Amino acid sequence: GAGVSQSPSNKVTEKGKDVELRCDPISGHTALYWYRQSLGQGLEFLIYFQGNSAPDKSGLPSDRFSAERTGGSVSTLTIQRTQQEDSAVYLCASSSRQGYGYTFGSGTRLTVV
């Protein structure tokens, strides 16, 4: 596609439920990142995928968070047993090559009530 597509754009969920956030990167982009932005805070790195290499999961805040990337394209970020502190905007970005400029999606605004 022309840009990075994220879905849903908004998600309201009850505390304790699981959620899945989807990112469809630009076709051919091998690098994919997930970041989150809490209200009034900076961007927090979550996870990085590069081609078929093992992902860098060093930014995932707890074992309730996981992500996968199928076929080197679409990525899904899963949050299990959501907590109110998980409320944030989750942003996905992709790049044709590590370190070569990044294109961000519009984000998914997650609200845990």
Add this chain to the structure above:
Amino acid sequence: KQEVTQIPAALSVPEGENLVLNCSFTDSAIYNLQWFRQDPGKGLTSLLLIQSSQREQTSGRLNASLDKSSGRSTLYIAASQPGDSATYLCAVFHTGNQFYFGTGTSLTVIP
């Protein structure tokens, strides 16, 4: 760990004024630096990308410079317009697998 600082945190200017946003980083061993804008409730829009071997990039009324040795970048906006109102973020790609973001400058251009 790379730390990125943006000054000022907020800026309000009258329409038509030229302005400069500042970004500083602690480790000069970077691959590139990218400036983004973020509108309220929206994602990030890329403005300019400067590779480590470059000193500046220009796009329309925007000009970004990079001084690796001093750990600084500036974003110059000429003839500001109300539509320029947004939060401006700089991001530095360093060694490793992530890029480091500054906390942003919130710009308001008053008509």
